[in-house]
Amino acid sequence: MEYISTRGQVAPLGFIDAILMGLADDGGLLVPKAVPQVDAATLQAWGNLTYAELALEIFTLYIGDEIPREALQRLVEDSYGTFRDADVTPVRRINNGLYVLELFHGPTFAFKDIALQFLGNLYAYVSKQTNSIIHILGATSGDTGASAIEGVRGKEGIRICILHPSGKVSKVQELQMTTVDDANVLNLAVNGTFDDCQRIIKELFADVAFKHKYHLRAINSINIARILAQTVYYFYAYLQLAQQGQSERMNFSVPTGNFGDIFAGYLAGRMGLPIGKLILATNENNILERFVNEGVYEPGEFRGTHSPSMDIQVASNFERYLYYLCGEDPVEVSRLMGQFTTEGSIVIPSDRMSQVQADFAAYGVKNEECLDTIGDYFAKYDYLLDPHTACGVAASDRLTEEGEVTVALSTAHPAKFDESIRLRGIEQTYPEQIGALFGKAQHQHQVDGSNAAIKAELERFF
Incomplete structure (x- = not known):
């Protein structure tokens, strides 16, 4: 399997080189040169696989023989053996038309664990096999940071620095990151928004000389391994419900801010998974809803919401979808992304809007509605949703038609967002692991939201 850039100026790469490059050196994002296809017979054969067994089969399609199958199997088993539920991502029935796919049974109670436990183990494997230095740099709107840190803390040959917007993540999210006191972990609380953190990350990775000097590796969803790992649970949910006799096609409602989680569903569909609607659920930071419904990709005014992990105006994975929307034409993608840089917006021509609206339905959930x-x-159902999952469920309620089955992706345990849940008079008991965080000391550095300030911190740390 080879990987190419959405902007076409990077020679094809193997899987390991692709994950090490992270952001393509031409500023684009890496995608598979050809998307592997899964037919109905293969889906049927996968029907009784465990989550780890299914992940092994799907990863093999994208990795080929670069990692021996036995070694890849160990990586998968090590990654998902840490989850609290034997099914890893269990599917819960809520009512006749709605199921919830619980993605929060990993060590940090968030869906990011599913990709980042694997990517952390993968980086450790590559470091050992190639005797290479792994310096991870990432930004988080809340959950990526804790999951990434948990995936690599204490691992030999790896250092990690995570940027988060100061005061704009939940208290539990902050504590999960900043109570880690390992020598290979640095937390930077940035004065600004997540979009500022994400912009700094992209610009530092685009500085190829700096990137190579300090051996920077990506942990955010700009790294293609993140997306590939997330495709697995779409297949798993479909197979679980198909075995229960549900309809051949089913919808997925996905709370998303950075477009990574729903792009994984789009990629699963391109592989051959029979998906009905892909429902894109946003909050009041609704750039993606406006793109799907109006054809305009343009940041609006930042809004702090009760679903802070989706408080994002510039979606880093949008370019991957744009590549396929443009017929896999890197010249056109480069032109449009250049236009976005200079003019601050992209307008999709009317002849392409029918394709966008065939690929996605979208709904922006207001704060009170969440x-x-x-x-x-x-x-009604004695089922507690976190505020991000609630956005996915609210969008499903709006966009699912009578007789359809929708799977809403539950991206975090409600205990991570108790501040929001208490606003509806609901009290919950923290899981022991989360409750223990409140008595621990925090370790973080407050920094200005400038490239120079972050560079100085990185030079000291790496």
Whole structure:
């Protein structure tokens, strides 16, 4: 399997080189040169596989023989052996038309664990096999940071620095990152928004000389391994419900801010998974909803919401979808992304809008509607949603038609967002691992939101 850049100025890479490059050296994002196809017979054969067994089969399609199968199997088993549920990502029935795919049973109670436990082990494997230095640099709107740190903390040959927007993540998210006191971990609390953190990361990775000098590796969803790992649970959910006799095609409702989680679903569909609707759920930072419904990709005014991990105006994975929307034409992608840099917006021509709206349905959930959904579902079904999952469920309620089955992706345990849930008078008991965080000391550095300030911190740390 080879990987190419959405902007076409990087020679094809193997899988390991692709994950080490992270952001392509031409500023684009890496995608498979050809998307592997999964037919109905293969889907049927996969029907009784465990999550780890299914992950092994899907990863093999994208890795080929670069990693021996036995070694890859160990990486997969090590990654998913840490999860609290034997199914890794269990599917829960809520009512006749709605199921919830629980993605929060990993060590940090967030869906990011599914990709980052694997990527952390993968980086450790590559470091050992190639005797290479792994310096990980990432930004987080809340969950990526804790999951990434948990995936690599204490691992030999790896250092990690995570940027988060100061005061704009939940208290539990902050504690999960900053109570880690390992020598190979640096937390930077940045004065600014997540979009500022993400911009700094992309610009530092685009500085190829700096990137190579300090051996920078990506942990954010700009890294293609993140996306590939996330495709697995779409297949797993489909196979679980198909075995229960559900309809051949089913919808997925995905709370998303950075477009990574829903792009993984789009990629699963391109592989051959029979998906009905891909419902894109946003909050009041609704650039992606406006793109799907109006054809304009343009940041609006930043809004702090009760679903802070989706408080994002510039979606880093959008370019991957744009590549396929443009017929896999890197020249056109480069032109449009250049236009976005200079003019601040992209307008999709009308002849392509039918394709966008065939690929996605979208709905932006208002703050009070998010909280109302949490309260309603707790009262009706005794099921507690975190505010991001509530956005996915609210979008499903709006866009699922009678007789359709929708799987809403539950991206975090509700205990991570108790501040929002208490606004509807709901009290919950923290899991022991989360409750223990409040008595621990924090370790973080406050920094200005400038490239120079971050560079100085990195030079000292790496």
